[in-house]
Amino acid sequence: VIQGIFVTGTDTNVGKTVVSAALMVRYRAEAPLKYWKPVQTGIAHDDDSREVARLARVGEIHERGVRLQHPVSPHLAARLEGTRISVRSLLDQLDGDVDAAGDTRWIVEGAGGVLVPINERETMADLIGALDVPVLIAARSTLGTINHTLMTIEVLRRRMLRVAGVVMVGEPNDENRLAIEKYGAAEVIAEMPRFDPLTPDALEGWARTSFDPGGVLFVGCLR
Ligand SMILES: Nc1ncnc2c1ncn2[C@@H]1O[C@H](COP(=O)(O)OP(=O)(O)OP(=O)(O)O)[C@@H](O)[C@H]1O
């Protein structure tokens, strides 16, 4: 099996891809990293692998994965295209590369959140379980995030999956951060501001100074 971090979110569109790019920028000097998006729906308009390559200015992307046209949940996009995804078929996309890569640390980005279905029976949580890597949760910083983040943490822990921490995206909100740490018994690793514009330079400047300066995630998940 692999070593690395699985980046999930409390929802779609919360910032998983930007957080993944920040992880690449932050830790690539400390470990050989590779980004992987196992399932991408709406590929014509949404290509997270390409966005990570742009933002992190890296070529360390594992290009293989299930790519579907419809911008909907994986279970539905697959059905609409007359195919079926499974945890097994997703793991197959890694075959060969894991051995060849040796000590590569994988930054794996999920689709949507933890209970997003990939077929009639399996969800993203089953993929996380099969990969057996700690999970970093991208969450909004704004109202509503306490509930969504605590639900995500609870689902992960109920399935014996490891919570590496939370990255809150958007205008920092101290009370929301404290509530997540207290009620979720999880660490908020970083508060990522909205970059305007979102450029590789802006992301790198922030990641180098403010993203896990103590290296907690590195020690816990990537070493
Ligand atoms: N820190 C940020 N600064 C500026 N824009 C951001 C930031 N984080 C996210 N965005 C923007 O918000 C949108 C959603 O972010 P992102 O694509 O990372 O979400 P996601 O959780 O990966 O979504 P998906 O479920 O489609 O994979 C994108 O347009 C992205 O550019």
Ligand SMILES: [Mg+2]
């Ligand atoms: Mg994404």
